[in-house]
Amino acid sequence: MKQQSSKTRTAEPELRPPCPANRLRRFLRTRSRLSSSALMGALLVCMPVLLHAETIVLDASSCDRMAGIAEAAPRQSWALTEIGPGMFSNGEVSLAQGRSLLIRFPLESIPKGNRIVHAEFIVPIIWGYGNEPRFYLWRTLADWGAGVCHLYRQTSPKLVPWTKPHAGGISSDRATRPTDIVRVSITENKTINVTEDVELWYTGAAANNGWLLTVEDPGNYIRVYSPVFAYLAMWQLRITFEPEGQ
Amino acid sequence: MRILIIALVVLCTAVTGARAQGDFSNRLVSLAAPGANCIAVSEAAGMVVVGQRVVTNHHFLVYKLNADGSVAVPPAPVSFPVPDQVKALKVHPIGMTLHPRLPLLYVWRDVEGTKPDSAEEKAVYDSFDHALVYALANGTMVQTNIFARGTNFLCEQVYGHLTVDYSGRRLFVPNLRDPARQTAIGYYDLDEKGQPVPIPVPVPGTLDGYGVSKYETKVLPRWINVQSFRPHTTGLGMVAPNPTTVVFSASQGLGVWDTENRRGYLGGFFYSGLGDHWIAADPSLPVVFLAAVNSHLMMRIEQADGYPTLMPQITWGVSGAAFQCRPVVIPGKPPRLALGGTTHIYVTDLDLNGKFTGETKILIGQPAPVKALAWSPKFNRLYAAVDKAP
Numbered sequence: 001m002k003q004q005s006s007k008t009r010t011a012e013p014e015l016r017p018p019c020p021a022n023r024l025r026r027f028l029r030t031r032s033r034l035s036s037s038a039l040m041g042a043l044l045v046c047m048p049v050l051l052h053a054e055t056i057v058l059d060a061s062s063c064d065r066m067a068g069i070a071e072a073a074p075r076q077s078w079a080l081t082e083i084g085p086g087m088f089s090n091g092e093v094s095l096a097q098g099r100s101l102l103i104r105f106p107l108e109s110i111p112k113g114n115r116i117v118h119a120e121f122i123v124p125i126i127w128g129y130g131n132e133p134r135f136y137l138w139r140t141l142a143d144w145g146a147g148v149c150h151l152y153r154q155t156s157p158k159l160v161p162w163t164k165p166h167a168g169g170i171s172s173d174r175a176t177r178p179t180d181i182v183r184v185s186i187t188e189n190k191t192i193n194v195t196e197d198v199e200l201w202y203t204g205a206a207a208n209n210g211w212l213l214t215v216e217d218p219g220n221y222i223r224v225y226s227p228v229f230a231y232l233a234m235w236q237l238r239i240t241f242e243p244e245g246q
Numbered sequence: 247m248r249i250l251i252i253a254l255v256v257l258c259t260a261v262t263g264a265r266a267q268g269d270f271s272n273r274l275v276s277l278a279a280p281g282a283n284c285i286a287v288s289e290a291a292g293m294v295v296v297g298q299r300v301v302t303n304h305h306f307l308v309y310k311l312n313a314d315g316s317v318a319v320p321p322a323p324v325s326f327p328v329p330d331q332v333k334a335l336k337v338h339p340i341g342m343t344l345h346p347r348l349p350l351l352y353v354w355r356d357v358e359g360t361k362p363d364s365a366e367e368k369a370v371y372d373s374f375d376h377a378l379v380y381a382l383a384n385g386t387m388v389q390t391n392i393f394a395r396g397t398n399f400l401c402e403q404v405y406g407h408l409t410v411d412y413s414g415r416r417l418f419v420p421n422l423r424d425p426a427r428q429t430a431i432g433y434y435d436l437d438e439k440g441q442p443v444p445i446p447v448p449v450p451g452t453l454d455g456y457g458v459s460k461y462e463t464k465v466l467p468r469w470i471n472v473q474s475f476r477p478h479t480t481g482l483g484m485v486a487p488n489p490t491t492v493v494f495s496a497s498q499g500l501g502v503w504d505t506e507n508r509r510g511y512l513g514g515f516f517y518s519g520l521g522d523h524w525i526a527a528d529p530s531l532p533v534v535f536l537a538a539v540n541s542h543l544m545m546r547i548e549q550a551d552g553y554p555t556l557m558p559q560i561t562w563g564v565s566g567a568a569f570q571c572r573p574v575v576i577p578g579k580p581p582r583l584a585l586g587g588t589t590h591i592y593v594t595d596l597d598l599n600g601k602f603t604g605e606t607k608i609l610i611g612q613p614a615p616v617k618a619l620a621w622s623p624k625f626n627r628l629y630a631a632v633d634k635a636p
Contacts, residue, residue, distance in 0.1 A: 156551070229516050
């Protein structure tokens with residue numbers, strides 16, 4: 001699996017001083033310019049940190065909220081694909097303009113007192129159709145719940161609309177910029193670097209309302225294995241964390 | 247000191263009440279009847295109606311209720327009219343539901359013994375009405391309407407659970423088919439008396455020079471093809487929290503028919519491995535419950551205005567159970583879900599949001615498969631129709 005670059009991300013303010021692990025990562029990025037002895041030295045210095053790091057893998061079975069919203073089915077919560085004209089279901093995810101996925105992983109399984117070293121989100125792509133198909137991964141800002149759909153972020157116990165339909169409000173429903181824009185073409189597991197999003201959620205700097213996966217380009221659509229019908233283990237959030245202060 | 251004694255008395259009463267609430271064995275009314283397959287309890291009319299799917303000269307057993315909710319025996323047998331053209335066939339009720347406000351019972355019936363494209367099948371299409379409406383009063387049932395006849399109604403169906411929406415404005419019916427013989431479901435709007443409202447139908451051959459037909463009114467359903475969601479029976483249950491949206495049991499999950507949206511009229515929530523299942527709900531909880539046929543798999547999912555939403559909760563209930571009928575919600579604090587098995591009734595605890603807590607009580611001693619369940623909030627009793635051998 002090839003790691004997806006995050007070129008579209010904006011620089012966000014540093015939340016805390018760089019930890020040794022971050023220093024190590026930066027160091028490793030520039031390893032081509034360093035001698036092997038320097039590399040070995042750095043590894044020896046940072047070895048205790050690496051030994052303390054843990055990685056957990058959450059798959060879609062651990063998701064506590066998920067929804068498929070579609071403009072054509074404005075009140076349905078599970079409109080992830082249109083299997084025939086006017087017929088929507090969750091049997092597959094077919095992202096297209098006006099049809100998107102909301103997905104939230106709870107992070108309570110990460111013990112308190114840690115810092116996020118790295119997080120990656122794995123999306124199992126079936127195929128991409130159209131001209132350079134790509135999907136956008138957005139951090140969802142607005143809280144959403146029972147009855148979430150194209151028009152509303154919640155309908156029970158009371159109606160609460162999105163700022164703009166389809167979680168379309170920039171900086172209100174979804175983040176100002178996407179976490180990543182991921183180009184797809186063939187069947188593969190796309191790995192997306194989501195470290196900053198997970199860090200924001202874990203530290204409480206932002207509420208964890210999950211991600212929104214959208215296709216913004218007209219005419220394109222992307223088929224993805226359903227995270228709720230049968231392929232729960234294919235969707236993964238891998239988080240590496242280490243004790244704070246290391 | 248006095249306050250302490252009062253607090254102790256209140257605490258003891260609460261504990262005793264909680265125990266009584268959790269013990270269902272003394273609140274079960276088991277009604278054994280040959281071929282029992284559906285049940286309805288009318289508190290207002292003081293009666294229990296059990297539908298039978300057997301070779302007898304009647305189709306229902308009607309039990310009068312005593313003041314405490316126990317039943318008076320023996321029950322009165324009741325028959326519905328069967329047209330002469332289909333008298334050679336077996337005819338039986340396969341589903342029934344009560345109007346939420348009026349003392350009306352809606353029954354869906356079907357025939358057994360026809361062959362495709364046979365003379366018997368044509369006779370059914372020409373003369374047999376699937377839906378009946380009964381007025382219930384003082385332990386008696388009087389037929390007030392009969393409808394649902396023609397080639398767009400399936401016959402030879404085993405299940406035919408129909409439902410009226412929570413507000414009592416629409417009757418949703420199963421077991422329809424479209425002209426291509428694919429499965430469909432439909433609805434009838436109900437008037438203030440709970441009777442189906444006729445709809446205007448163009449009279450063939452009356453198109454005038456302005457392109458306008460003459461119209462007559464007929465009691466016909468508005469329907470929708472659900473073949474891709476439910477290729478065989480559509481009679482395993484429906485839930486209609488409002489008149490415009492109905493949730494129905496689909497293959498591997500739930501279907502939802504949004505009758506107000508032409509662009510996105512069908513929705514489905516599917517889960518691999520669910521198989522066929524009954525569905526049930528209660529107005530007191532925004533949840534739909536599923537119980538797999540001949541299995542012990544249970545599922546619950548929230549619904550908001552009739553649209554399934556958020557993550558389901560899927561659980562294997564009591565090991566070895568094989569559910570035989572639609573579950574029934576027992577409203578309360580906490581609510582519960584009762585399920586019928588081959589020789590047991592299972593009462594599963596729910597939390598206040600209708601989630602399974604994992605605790606299930608088993609009421610043993612049923613002489614035969616439990617084929618239908620109904621709950622009476624007024625009498626605080628669970629009624630079970632048990633399929634006793636004739």
